[in-house]
Amino acid sequence: MIFLEIPTDNNISTVLFFGTVGMLALTIGLIVFIIFHQRKVIRYQSKLQLMEQEQQKMLLNASIRLQEEERQRIAADLHDDAGPLLATARLYLNENLVNLDKQSQLQSIYNAKQIIDDTIQLIRNISHSLMPPTLKNFGLESAVNDLFQKISGSGSMNASCRFHDYRERLHADQELIIFRVIQELINNILKHSNSSFIHLTQNLNGNNLYIRMHHDGRGITQADFEKLNKSNVGLGLKNIQSRLKLVHGQIFFEKDMSQTYYKVTIEIPKTEEELSRT
Amino acid sequence: MVVSAPIYKSNRFWIVFSIMVYTSLSFFLFLQSSITPFQIIQSYWDINLVSNILKNIIFAIAFVIKDETPTNSGDNRKNELIFRTTPSYKP
Numbered sequence A: 001m002i003f004l005e006i007p008t009d010n011n012i013s014t015v016l017f018f019g020t021v022g023m024l025a026l027t028i029g030l031i032v033f034i035i036f037h038q039r040k041v042i043r044y045q046s047k048l049q050l051m052e053q054e055q056q057k058m059l060l061n062a063s064i065r066l067q068e069e070e071r072q073r074i075a076a077d078l079h080d081d082a083g084p085l086l087a088t089a090r091l092y093l094n095e096n097l098v099n100l101d102k103q104s105q106l107q108s109i110y111n112a113k114q115i116i117d118d119t120i121q122l123i124r125n126i127s128h129s130l131m132p133p134t135l136k137n138f139g140l141e142s143a144v145n146d147l148f149q150k151i152s153g154s155g156s157m158n159a160s161c162r163f164h165d166y167r168e169r170l171h172a173d174q175e176l177i178i179f180r181v182i183q184e185l186i187n188n189i190l191k192h193s194n195s196s197f198i199h200l201t202q203n204l205n206g207n208n209l210y211i212r213m214h215h216d217g218r219g220i221t222q223a224d225f226e227k228l229n230k231s232n233v234g235l236g237l238k239n240i241q242s243r244l245k246l247v248h249g250q251i252f253f254e255k256d257m258s259q260t261y262y263k264v265t266i267e268i269p270k271t272e273e274e275l276s277r278t
Numbered sequence B: 001m002v003v004s005a006p007i008y009k010s011n012r013f014w015i016v017f018s019i020m021v022y023t024s025l026s027f028f029l030f031l032q033s034s035i036t037p038f039q040i041i042q043s044y045w046d047i048n049l050v051s052n053i054l055k056n057i058i059f060a061i062a063f064v065i066k067d068e069t070p071t072n073s074g075d076n077r078k079n080e081l082i083f084r085t086t087p088s089y090k091p
Helices: A007-090 A095-099 A102-130 A133-138 A142-151 A174-194 A222-230 A234-247 A270-276 B011-033 B040-042 B044-065
Strands: A160-164 A197-205 A209-214 A249-255 A262-269
Touching: A007 A102, A007 A222, A007 A234, A007 B011, A095 A102, A133 A142, A133 A174, A142 A160, A142 A174, A142 A197, A174 A197, A174 A209, A174 A234, A174 A262, A222 A234, A222 A249, A234 A249, B011 B040, B011 B044
Parallel strands: A160 A197
Antiparallel strands: A197 A209, A209 A262, A249 A262
C-alpha cells in the first residue's frame, strides 16, 4: 500500500528504485525468455529440416534406383527376346535363299514373317508396359478398368473397380502418376498379400479425389508404411511417396474396422487449373 | 521447411526492445512525478536521461542492423507445381 501513503523522500526513493528495477528486470526477463525460446524453436526446426532432407535424399535414391531397374528390365527384354527373334529371322533371309528352290524360299519367307510378327507383338507389349495407350487415349478410368480386367482374367484373383465420380478427366500427367501408384500398389498386393480379391473405388469429395483399395490378404498399416519409408527397404513404397509428392497427394494405409480387410486410401487435391475448369 | 532467423536479427525487435527499455525505466519516474515536489523529482531525473540514452543507442542498432528475417513471399507451391507450366490438357 506504499502508493497510498503520504509521499516522503524515503518512500519515493524506495518506490522509484524497486519499481524501476522491477520493471527493467521484467523487460530483460521477457526479452531473454523470447530469445531462448526462439533458439529452442530454431534448433527444433533445423532438426526437422535435416530429417526432411534425409527423407528427400532417400526418395531421390529410390527413384533413381527404380529408374535404373526399369532400364535394365527394358534392356533385358530387348536383348533376350527381340534380339534372338530378329537374329533368327535374319537366318531365314540369308543370301543363300536365292539359290534354294521355290518351295523352300516360300517356307523361309513365311517363317521369317512369323518371327517378325512375333517381334512386332513383343515390342508392342514392351511399349504398352511403358506407357499404356488406354491411359493416354481414354483416361484413368479405362486404364484402371483394363488393368483390373487383366488381373481378373488370370483367374487367380477377383479384381473389380468402380469410378463413382470421374466425369472430367484429370491432367494427363496427374493421371499417369495416379495410374503408376495404383499399378505399384497392385503389384505389391499381388506379390506379398496373398489375397483373394482387390476392390478399387473412386470418389470425389470437395476439392479432393479419393481412391480406395480393399484387399483381404496380408497388408500394412500406416505405422508399417512410415517404418518402411525410413528404412532402406521398401523401394516401391518410397517410389509411391515420391510420385504422390509431385501431385501433393497423400496415402493412408489402414486396417478395416472388422479387422479382415486392409484399406489403402489415396487422396489427391485438385489443381487450381482443374478447379477453374469446373 | 524454412528455418526462421533469430529474432535479434530483425530491426523490429530492436525498436520494440528500445521502447520497452525506455518505458520500463521511466515508468515509475513519470508515475511519481505528479505526487512528488519538483525539487525531489529533479534529483532522480538522471534515470530518465539514462533511459533516453539507452533508447537512442538501441534505436541506432535497429537502424544499422541488416534485417535477415525471411519475408513471406506468398505461395511456395507456385514453383513446385509442375502442372502450371505444362500446357493444359484438352481431350
